[in-house]
Amino acid sequence: MSKEHDHGMTIIVKTVTRLTVGLIFLYGIYIILHGHLTPGGGFAGGVIVALSFINLDLAFGGKVSAKIFSRGSTSVIEAFGGIMFLALALLGLRWGGFFDNFLHPDGEPGMLISAGIIPLENIAISLKVGAGLFAIFLTLITLQKFESEKK
């Protein structure tokens, strides 16, 4: 038994999580990157990516997920997503206006590289939504732990 078995839930939950959490993460990435082709987009994909980290945190305890995605980096990544979205909007001012799709004719519609800045905006929104929801989750867990220690 390695050290990571000390915290978190039972061995059944840990095994199932180890098998599925990568698939959940990849599904979120797929939803984000194909947001301009299939249903989904930045918001839903970002929530799925955050769910994979929440799954890790619930099953293995906080130390494992803190190694990959710590609490301090959630704030940085959320701010980076917001600034990236706003910077894409402001770059459009150079070519025509706020939120101008300045990359537009850039490939066949239906291919992965198409639709101008829409995939980049999807990535920005997914960073913002995923990091924000994971930060809320970590904050609520911390508060609950503090209250249970106080008793």
Added chain:
Amino acid sequence: MIELYVLLGLMIAGSLIAIEVKNLLSAVIAVGVVGLGLSIVFLLLKAPDVALTQIVVEIVAVILLIRATLNRDIAMKYCGRRPFGAIMGILFTGFVFVIALITFKDGLNLFGAPLMTVSQFYPQNAIEGTGAMNVVSAIILDYRAYDTLGEATVLFTAVVGVLTVMRSPGKKKEEDLQDSK
């Protein structure tokens, strides 16, 4: 169409259980039933984007509610019967029912009909205008991108609000913030 009515009945039953049941975990699970039923209703009404967003947000909400409410002694306060509120609710529901009977006595329009000018413009022009095959994505990130910017601002404000309200107890255990034993 029968599956829609089954789902609506399930959602009404779930919301009633969530109000009436005493156990907090059962109430949260009943709320989850309502949200998952709503997601399938969106799918049946041919809105897969909204269905996907609804199901993932519902899962996050149920996890957060369970983690935030379980193992915590919340002061339970018994609410007595409020006859004035019940009477007003029944009166308002009856009023809406009568108005709807008068208005729709010739039958409702089909879902999505009549097709309006704006909703004709987007499917015809979105693909050559933006290059995105998903028309919903083209609308929310190109034609109506200001709307998405406002939505991102709302989410940012919510995160900042939660972090601010929860900050004072969290600060004292800075060294093992993520360690949930």
